[in-house]
Amino acid sequence: MKGSPTSGIAPYNRRMLKTPRTPDAKFAERRAELGEAALQTLADLGYARTSLREIAQNSEFSHGVLHYYFTDKVDLILCSVRQYKARCVKRYDEVTAEANSFDELMQGFTAGLAETVRKDATMHRLWYDLRAQSLFEAAFRVDVAEIDKSLERMIWRVLSRFAELTGTRVRVPSSVAYAMFDGLFQQCLLKHLAGDRRAIAVLKSQVRLVVGQLVGTAADKPASPPRRPRDVRRVSGRAR
Secondary structure: OOOOOOOOOOHHHHHHOOOOOOHHHHHHHHHHHHHHHHHHHHHHHOOOOOOHHHHHHOOOOOHHHHHHHOOOHHHHHHHHHHHHHHHHHHHHHHHHHHOOOHHHHHHHHHHHHHHHHHHHHHHHHHHHHHHHHOOOOHHHHHHHHHHHHHHHHHHHHHHHHHHHHHOOOOOOOHHHHHHHHHHHHHHHHHHHHOOOOOHHHHHHHHHHHHHHHHHOOHHHOOOOOOOOOOOHHHHHHHHO
């Protein structure tokens, strides 16, 4: 106890010796909380019908609080969508890391796609809304490009794992692979929102087809070389 410079400090004060969060970190955390809370309202209303005041009316936060943490609705929407898409990327990365076979990865990947269309269709609709808006509004372009790139890298990691499991390599560049999967996903989303009950099943079938075209299938994996037969004469000679 004698050698400790903090031995006489009460437990409360000793905890206070820990490095406190900076004001910037607290501000960022609060923005993240507000962005998460506003996500459902944003997804339901879409970009064109949303304002900070509208979001405040549909949440527990006042218009003043939202305006303090966000410059405008563009700032809030981008914060919310970034967080949601980051979770999507993490989910698929976990599926990729945990799969030990081609079939296991295919099952996890297609199941994840199906689940997110069923549960989060309005969230994905908001993302495509923002991406379309970036064609008209420069304020969206940098963030949309960064989110798009993170999704492209995620798809590449999934395909690279498929290729590793089949002993092949991906046959197209990353940007082409992403465009193919993104197109399939957006088509499925449009049909699902329109009430097509087969949309998700079709998506899963199409994903299997595209993966097969891009990296092959489990059946394409090279067979392991036959084990070298033991030399019976040498073994029997040693036994003597």
